[in-house]
Amino acid sequence: MVEIYAAALINGLLIGGVYALVALGLTLIYGVLHIVNFAHGSLLMVGMFAAWLMAEKLGVHPYAALPVVALGMFALGWLLYRLVIGRVSRGEDRAILLATLGVAVVLDNLFLTLFGGDTRQIESDLTFAVIELGPLLLSVPKVIAFAVSLLLAGALWGFMALTDTGRAIRAVAKEPEGARLMGIRPERIFALAYGIGIGCLGAAACLLLPSFFVSPHVGSVFVLVAFTIVVLGGMGSFPGAVVGGLLIGVTESMGGLWLGESLGPIGISLVFIAVLLFRPTGLFGAAR
Amino acid sequence: MKPVLIAAAVLLALGPFALTSQSLVNIAMLTVVSAFLGQCWNIAGGFGGLTSFGHTIFFGTGAYAAAIMQTRWGLNPWLALPAALVLGAVVGAAIGAASFRAGLRGSYFALVTLAFAEVFRVLSNSLDFTRGGLGINIPLGMGAANFQFADRRATYAVALVLLVLATSAAAWLKRARFGAQLVALRENEDAAAALGIDLVRTKTAALALSGGLTALGGVLYAQTYLYVDPSISFGVERSVEMLLVAMIGGAGSVWGPILGAIVLHIIADVSRAWIATPGFAPMLYGVVLLVIIGVLPRGIIGVWERWRA
Numbered sequence: 001m002v003e004i005y006a007a008a009l010i011n012g013l014l015i016g017g018v019y020a021l022v023a024l025g026l027t028l029i030y031g032v033l034h035i036v037n038f039a040h041g042s043l044l045m046v047g048m049f050a051a052w053l054m055a056e057k058l059g060v061h062p063y064a065a066l067p068v069v070a071l072g073m074f075a076l077g078w079l080l081y082r083l084v085i086g087r088v089s090r091g092e093d094r095a096i097l098l099a100t101l102g103v104a105v106v107l108d109n110l111f112l113t114l115f116g117g118d119t120r121q122i123e124s125d126l127t128f129a130v131i132e133l134g135p136l137l138l139s140v141p142k143v144i145a146f147a148v149s150l151l152l153a154g155a156l157w158g159f160m161a162l163t164d165t166g167r168a169i170r171a172v173a174k175e176p177e178g179a180r181l182m183g184i185r186p187e188r189i190f191a192l193a194y195g196i197g198i199g200c201l202g203a204a205a206c207l208l209l210p211s212f213f214v215s216p217h218v219g220s221v222f223v224l225v226a227f228t229i230v231v232l233g234g235m236g237s238f239p240g241a242v243v244g245g246l247l248i249g250v251t252e253s254m255g256g257l258w259l260g261e262s263l264g265p266i267g268i269s270l271v272f273i274a275v276l277l278f279r280p281t282g283l284f285g286a287a288r
Numbered sequence: 289m290k291p292v293l294i295a296a297a298v299l300l301a302l303g304p305f306a307l308t309s310q311s312l313v314n315i316a317m318l319t320v321v322s323a324f325l326g327q328c329w330n331i332a333g334g335f336g337g338l339t340s341f342g343h344t345i346f347f348g349t350g351a352y353a354a355a356i357m358q359t360r361w362g363l364n365p366w367l368a369l370p371a372a373l374v375l376g377a378v379v380g381a382a383i384g385a386a387s388f389r390a391g392l393r394g395s396y397f398a399l400v401t402l403a404f405a406e407v408f409r410v411l412s413n414s415l416d417f418t419r420g421g422l423g424i425n426i427p428l429g430m431g432a433a434n435f436q437f438a439d440r441r442a443t444y445a446v447a448l449v450l451l452v453l454a455t456s457a458a459a460w461l462k463r464a465r466f467g468a469q470l471v472a473l474r475e476n477e478d479a480a481a482a483l484g485i486d487l488v489r490t491k492t493a494a495l496a497l498s499g500g501l502t503a504l505g506g507v508l509y510a511q512t513y514l515y516v517d518p519s520i521s522f523g524v525e526r527s528v529e530m531l532l533v534a535m536i537g538g539a540g541s542v543w544g545p546i547l548g549a550i551v552l553h554i555i556a557d558v559s560r561a562w563i564a565t566p567g568f569a570p571m572l573y574g575v576v577l578l579v580i581i582g583v584l585p586r587g588i589i590g591v592w593e594r595w596r597a
Binding site for chain 2: 036038084087088089093094095097098099101102103104105106108109110111112113116117216220224227228231260262263265266269270272273276277278280
């Protein structure tokens with residue numbers, strides 16, 4: 001009995017690491033641009049398809065493809081902000097929300113048109129590999145995904161804290177007009193931050209693929225999870241996204257264990273609603 | 289609105305009764321249902337600015353009410369209409385009261401409605417009461433007394449009555465004090481509150497009105513297709529379609545959702561003849577939405593309003 005719980009706990013933590021990476025991108029975009037990026041799940045789906053195509057057509061393992069996919073997704077995010085979201089939204093809250101929804105609708109259905117609705121997976125030696133840890137069996141791709149996700153989260157934090165570009169991003173997040181007076185162009189930083197947020201998704205996609213399926217609908221699976229993590233941790237908070245990711249990973253796997261396969265997913269939605277209704281600043285957020 | 293336009297609208301609405309092709313009537317019926325659901329969304333989302341991403345909650349509540357009342361309790365399906373109206377309004381009031389009391393607005397309200405819809409989907413997918421993922425089949429029993437029509441024109445007539453009802457509600461909002469309060473708080477919450485408008489009560493009432501009407505659409509769906517299941521009832525696609533219809537036609541206007549539904553169904557039918565792959569038409573909807581937000585924030589109807597002004 002204890003083993004089952006321990007296994008569920010560890011599994012939840014492992015998947016939570018990747019969730020944290022997905023949520024980091026979302027919280028970065030919120031923190032800097034103050035926009036709710038509803039296209040986040042759909043863009044993760046695009047990254048997963050990119051990684052899947054590289055594995056299937058070119059024979060490149062998703063881990064080897066990670067830098068390329070992350071860079072490609074960064075470029076896609078940057079372009080998307082420059083060409084669509086930044087232009088269409090004119091800085092209005094509702095227009096931005098609907099613009100990102102529009103992008104999600106277009107992407108989901110574009111991939112449905114191109115690839116059909118089937119779910120796809122890659123076959124690799126790693127898919128079913130496990131590490132034995134006492135009585136527990138840990139899935140190797142999940143352990144790798146967890147470790148690399150947290151490594152990348154640390155790297156992103158370092159980038160934001162230590163580099164000039166990171167400082168410029170934080171300056172724009174706090175005080176766009178002040179930053180403009182210091183010679184920083186906020187519009188450039190917005191596109192850059194959006195690109196970095198989406199680049200995180202490219203990395204997460206490659207880490208997920210060996211143990212997760214991909215389909216044009218997979219975005220909607222992740223979008224609510226990512227938002228739950230971000231509001232739980234506090235919108236815009238980096239440590240919040242990491243802690244929130246781990247908590248939600250555990251909530252999901254414990255929910256599945258206690259409530260069963262079909263009722264289990266309710267846990268995430270309930271956490272989300274409860275946080276929004278009773279503690280909208282989240283665990284690490286400053287008061288609004 | 290000019291009498292000529294009203295005459296044209298009446299003619300357009302009554303035209304399908306003269307059609308003998310059931311498939312053409314079916315297209316007209318689906319367009320009117322879309323317009324109706326878009327109009328329901330418009331009442332909260334357009335007039336009140338309550339951007340809901342989960343309006344299918346009310347649709348699904350109505351659909352399940354119809355299915356459960358018949359299959360479990362043997363009630364006449366016509367009774368499902370008043371029941372759905374009340375249930376939809378209660379669910380809307382509950383979600384509204386909880387969200388607005390917590391001060392959720394804008395994107396946060398959109399996200400919380402999405403999460404509520406997911407809760408409803410998961411619950412209907414796992415409870416015995418709703419027969420879980422199997423869904424509920426409504427036994428066949430054609431006849432007007434049983435709210436099951438072999439002739440699509442009868443279904444169309446019911447849809448048309450619903451659309452007239454919802455559009456009258458929107459037209460009433462345009463003139464009534466309640467509607468003016470809604471628009472005031474959409475434009476500036478703080479100013480509206482300073483004028484003594486009770487934000488929570490007004491917004492909750494709008495969501496309840498919109499929810500009650502939307503649930504009627506769920507009853508019509510259940511009686512037309514005689515089957516409901518969790519993803520038909522509570523899937524995100526329907527919420528998005530309702531929003532698209534209203535936003536593309538013109539949110540906050542009386543005729544916008546009708547225009548939006550006509551435009552979306554023309555896109556759907558033309559593009560299906562062109563590329564039939566599933567997903568192609570909805571992709572175009574998304575593109576149209578982006579163009580509308582970027583170029584015509586007041587929707588297609590905005591062009592007409594600007595020209596008239």
